[in-house]
Amino acid sequence: MKKPFVIFYFLIIYACAELFWWAVLLVRARPGKLAMICGELSVFLFILLVGAYHLHKTINKERQLHLRQKNFLLSVTHELKSPLASIKLFLQTMQMRDLNKQQRINFIEKCLQDIERLDDLVENMLLATKIDSETYTFPKEKFNLSLLVDGVVNRLQINKCDCNEQIINAEIEPQVEITGDKFTLTSVVNNLIENAVKYSAPCEVVNVKLFRKNNEVHLTVADNGIGIADSEKLHIFDKFYRVGNEDTRNTKGTGLGLFIVKQVLDKHEASINIRDNRPKGSVFEVVFG
Known part of the structure; x- marks a missing residue:
């Protein structure tokens, strides 16, 4: 994401340099209009710099959002794999070993805890999507x-x-x-x-x-x-x-x-x-x- 910023700053510097050069040419051609040319130049520069500032903020915000979404995908992958691996291990142990009743109950409880973790994760993702798309009605x-x-x-x-x-x-x-x-x-x-x-x-x-x-x-x-x-x-x-x-x-x-x-x-x-x-x-x- 650094390349767009380099191009962005280059274009801003180039545009400012061009405006100054045009202003110099106009002053040489019409010396009597110096005040008007300086005024117009100031307005153009102000509009350009304000626009550049807001555009920079937007690009930077999009860059941060892109990074967060990338980290979100990595986090979700880990959040899904961890309880699934735990459930798989408990079930395989129950399948391969002769456990007593209390051990089986303990393993089942741990599996249910991991399932609740998965359920909470899925509910959060679905609810966040509905809220973001404004499709949830919040019945009270x-x-x-x-x-x-x-x-x-x-x-x-x-x-x-x-x-x-x-x-x-x-x-x-x-x-x-x-x-x-x-x-x-x-x-x-x-x-x-x-x-x-x-x-x-x-x-x-x-x-x-x-x-x-x-x-x-x-x-x-x-x-x-x-x-x-x-x-x-x-x-x-x-x-x-x-x-x-x-x-x-x-x-x-x-x-x-x-x-x-x-x-x-x-x-x-x-x-x-x-x-x-x-x-x-x-x-x-x-x-x-």
């Missing part, structure tokens, strides 16, 4: 958000660290009801909590709170993970964007989760804010009006 109904958050927490609570401590600490106020699209809001809660778990070290606690305050419903997800730099907080809701450098990033992901979160919350006229946790990590706070 009144439902119990407390039960929804509790269900997601319980499902993700199976993630336990080596010291066998629960990593999700939930404080959920009962009977919190809102009106919205239950399907997409489930994806919002799932993505926020899963991200917090993903970017936290083993045995680090993730705190999830749901409560009412001043006629508003607040959902906070706080982790003690790697945190988010201020320069990246402006971009984390962009499609395909992922925190960190692609060469050094070790966490799994596709860059669709927070994009879906922001788009869904916008459709529900809800806000989401990010702030630094203390002493480390990040806090995502969702507010439903």
Whole structure:
């Protein structure tokens, strides 16, 4: 992608040089029109440079999007292969070895966990596509958000660290009801909590709170993970964007989760804010009006 930029800058420099040369020729031919020629030259240069600036921003944005899409394809490939390889290994082990009942149950549970990972990935991809193409209608109904958050927490609570401590600490106020699209809001809660778990070290606690305050419903997800730099907080809701450098990033992901979160919350006229946790990590706070 560097070659188009070189050609672009060359053309801008060439155009500016030509304008100056034409201006010099006009001044020589009609010295009395110096003020008019300088004025016209200034207007042409201003229009040219403003257009060049916006064109540069557009090209650079397209270049970054192309890079993110490339990284997205690589990430999706890895996200698909990892659970599939795990499921295949468990099934082959069950087929080739004489396991007792408890071992079989344990292997089946692990296979189901990997299947849930695949299901979440596919759901995110389908939902992101529908939102992007504006084909999803967001059907709304009144439902119990407390039960929804509790269900997601319980499902993700199976993630336990080596010291066998629960990593999700939930404080959920009962009977919190809102009106919205239950399907997409489930994806919002799932993505926020899963991200917090993903970017936290083993045995680090993730705190999830749901409560009412001043006629508003607040959902906070706080982790003690790697945190988010201020320069990246402006971009984390962009499609395909992922925190960190692609060469050094070790966490799994596709860059669709927070994009879906922001788009869904916008459709529900809800806000989401990010702030630094203390002493480390990040806090995502969702507010439903």
